[in-house]
Amino acid sequence: MTLPFSDRFRSVLTSAQRVVAFTGAGISAESGVPTFRGDDGIWKKMRPEELASMNGFMKNPALVWEWYQYRRTIIGKVQPNAGHRALVAMESVFPSMAIITQNVDNLHRRAGSTLVYELHGNIERNYCITCGATYRDVEVHPRSRSPVCSSCGGLIRPDVVWFGEMLPEDQWEAAVRATESADLFFSIGTSAVVYPAASLPLVGKRAGAFLVEINPEPTPLTDSVDEFLQGLAGMILPAVLEVARQVRRENFA
Ligand code: BJW
Numbered sequence: 001m002t003l004p005f006s007d008r009f010r011s012v013l014t015s016a017q018r019v020v021a022f023t024g025a026g027i028s029a030e031s032g033v034p035t036f037r038g039d040d041g042i043w044k045k046m047r048p049e050e051l052a053s054m055n056g057f058m059k060n061p062a063l064v065w066e067w068y069q070y071r072r073t074i075i076g077k078v079q080p081n082a083g084h085r086a087l088v089a090m091e092s093v094f095p096s097m098a099i100i101t102q103n104v105d106n107l108h109r110r111a112g113s114t115l116v117y118e119l120h121g122n123i124e125r126n127y128c129i130t131c132g133a134t135y136r137d138v139e140v141h142p143r144s145r146s147p148v149c150s151s152c153g154g155l156i157r158p159d160v161v162w163f164g165e166m167l168p169e170d171q172w173e174a175a176v177r178a179t180e181s182a183d184l185f186f187s188i189g190t191s192a193v194v195y196p197a198a199s200l201p202l203v204g205k206r207a208g209a210f211l212v213e214i215n216p217e218p219t220p221l222t223d224s225v226d227e228f229l230q231g232l233a234g235m236i237l238p239a240v241l242e243v244a245r246q247v248r249r250e251n252f253a
Contacts, residue, residue, distance in 0.1 A: 005243055009227045012210040013244045014251045016184040019094040021087050022200055023101045026189020026215060030234040031078040033105055037191050052162045061146035061155060068158045069140050072123055080111035086237035088112040093244045098178040102190060102197050104160045117175045119167050119197050121160035130154025175200065185209040189233050192221040
């Protein structure tokens with residue numbers, strides 16, 4: 001696929017050393033994982049405050065568990081797609097490449113990316129809200145409210161970040177550090193409306209990064225980016241990889 005990349009973007013691809021890919025639900029859409037917002041998004045049918053908040057969980061843990069177990073089933077069946085794989089392959093061009101993801105689906109790690117910061121947790125982990133004990137697999141019985149902790153009897157919840165909750169400090173701080181030192185920053189498949197994660201692209205740009213957005217639809221970020229590549233991540237990222245390899249070959253030949 002040949003895309004009309006600007007000369008400036010091609011030049012940044014030639015010289016960039018510190019590259020960050022900031023990803024959202026859109027990068028996993030082509031694997032078959034539903035996004036949150038938009039016409040086909042899961043929040044067209046479900047209310048986020050009931051399913052992705054501590055209040056919602058305390059009111060109806062069984063409903064929240066049903067939703068997460070449903071999503072786990074979907075995620076367990078899908079595979080990383082061409083977009084995830086292109087980001088892995090980019091490590092051969094940009095060895096210090098960092099992925100900052102809002103996704104909880106673990107697909108970047110499953111694809112093989114080396115450095116992945118997870119801002120909103122990981123759906124494969126769970127923890128007890130009372131004593132903090134961690135659990136990998138939990139059994140959810142259809143008639144129980146929620147799985148409970150074998151040490152203290154507290155409710156177990158998925159290890160994801162809900163509205164009104166702080167992001168994991170170590171992941172957030174490492175993500176900000178990578179963003180502030182990036183010379184090329186990609187914002188991929190995110191509606192860029194959920195904060196504080198959505199602040200990162202402009203933090204990167206203010207610190208000097210060339211900002212590229214990949215999305216089939218414009219977002220609140222689009223007017224501020226240096227390059228808007230409109231389309232599917234699974235089509236555009238392999239094209240970016242190809243051009244990066246080509247311009248670097250030409251430059252170092
Ligand atoms: C494709 C594609 C293809 C489709 N290729 N692209 C200002 C400052 C700070 C905080 C706030 C603030 N204003 C409001 C807040 C609070 C709140 C917030 O941001 N709310 C906004 C919605 C208004 N933020 C929080 O509460 C956060 N915590 C926090 O702020 O802590 C401090 C605090 C503590 C206490 C009190 C007050 C403050 C926590 C946010 C946690 C978000 N959690 C979720 C759920 C995670 C668990 C789970 O998965 O179940 O994270 S919400 C959901 O949204 C999920 C996502 O990671 C996140 C972002 O969604 P994303 O990835 O952008 O997906 P979509 O669906 O929105 O977009 C998909 C995009 O892909 C679209 O653009 C498509 O076009 C595109 N696309 N196919 C490329 N093939």
